[in-house]
Amino acid sequence: MVSFVFDITHTTTYRYARPVKLGEHRVMFRPRDSHDLRVLATDLQVTPGAQDIRLIQDVYSNSVAIVQPVHEAQELTFVCTFTVEHTGSRALDLPIDAYARHHPFRYSREDRVALAHYLRPYYLKEQPRLRQWAQTFLNAEGPTDSREVLVRMNKAIRDSMTYQVRNEEGVQTPCETLDKASGTCRDFATLMIEAARALGYAARFVSGYVYGAELEQADSAGATHAWLQVYLPGAGWIPFDPTNNLIGGHDLIRVGVARHASLASPLSGTWTGAPADYLGMTVDVQVRKRA
Missing domain, CATH: 3.10.620.30 (C8orf32 fold)
Incomplete structure (x- = not known):
């Protein structure tokens, strides 16, 4: 069975016009393990730092990180890195009952x-x-x-x-x-x-x-x-x-x-401030494939 290893880096940054109070955020970036997809390594970095990170499974058994940033900030950045082994899916070959x-x-x-x-x-x-x-x-x-x-x-x-x-x-x-x-x-x-x-x-x-x-x-x-x-x-x-x-x-x-x-939102959360304070969000995803 042929398998490939993928290195994934997913960076999301929220920007504000002034420091705002940051509330709880839900992060759903971690790949979903199964027989054909195995997570070999994972890391989550939050800037500014988080006073609490809890890992849970939601009602669909998705892996979700609950993050509470530690203080006010003008930027909030999540950097998630993963290494996964993927054997693929024989979708057209599998027999149906x-x-x-x-x-x-x-x-x-x-x-x-x-x-x-x-x-x-x-x-x-x-x-x-x-x-x-x-x-x-x-x-x-x-x-x-x-x-x-x-x-x-x-x-x-x-x-x-x-x-x-x-x-x-x-x-x-x-x-x-x-x-x-x-x-x-x-x-x-x-x-x-x-x-x-x-x-x-x-x-x-x-x-x-x-x-x-x-x-x-x-x-x-x-x-x-x-x-x-x-x-x-x-x-x-x-x-x-x-x-x-x-x-x-x-x-x-x-x-x-x-x-x-x-x-199935990848990232959601709250912040306190005026609507005009929100300047936008940037997302960068890098996926590297190695045999």
């Missing part, structure tokens, strides 16, 4: 209990249109391979929509993304999640990092990224990246999962 090989299928009773919040649509009013759009990826005649539906949808989003950088928080609704035929990685992931749910699949949002070999000569060969996972019985959670038309592989390094993008 016989009863789920063709669409539609019904999850087992126990699976439906565990997957309930990933089956339930987040945008209820948009479901009729999303279902109509999602059904275009089914075979008009005869059975449809349950994984092939998702492969087609993943590729169609990549081929028919334009990626556009948007620094504002939040995501477009799925129908907004369909209407605009453009969006960010989190918009494309949200669209595919809701479309998959409209067809009866359990799907969840994933935040993390993506490595791009074509960027190796640049200052950074990686970036923060968002994609999704769909649960297929027998194969488990399969990663789909509609922004890049990736399915599994080595280049997606997951950090957090949730039923919606708003629940």
Whole structure:
């Protein structure tokens, strides 16, 4: 089995016009361990220093650092460094249980209990249109391979929509993304999640990092990224990246999962001051890959 080691440095800095009182911050940068992704080393540096750092697992079992900065400051910087070993995902080779090989299928009773919040649509009013759009990826005649539906949808989003950088928080609704035929990685992931749910699949949002070999000569060969996972019985959670038309592989390094993008924010927190005091935020991500 081929594996790669990635060195990741993620730096985020908040800037203010004058010293402000800094409240508690939640940091979700640490990659999510599993059989295919192992965290070998991790470090978190906060400037100014923190009087308390607590590590917890949230309701989705994501690793979260709760940080309380020690005093007022005009800048607040988080530097997170990780070394991970990634064996990749054989997403297209894993066998699917016989009863789920063709669409539609019904999850087992126990699976439906565990997957309930990933089956339930987040945008209820948009479901009729999303279902109509999602059904275009089914075979008009005869059975449809349950994984092939998702492969087609993943590729169609990549081929028919334009990626556009948007620094504002939040995501477009799925129908907004369909209407605009453009969006960010989190918009494309949200669209595919809701479309998959409209067809009866359990799907969840994933935040993390993506490595791009074509960027190796640049200052950074990686970036923060968002994609999704769909649960297929027998194969488990399969990663789909509609922004890049990736399915599994080595280049997606997951950090957090949730039923919606708003629940997997990499960094959030509070501060006390006038609205005009906030000058903005900068983010720098560097990912180095070594065999």
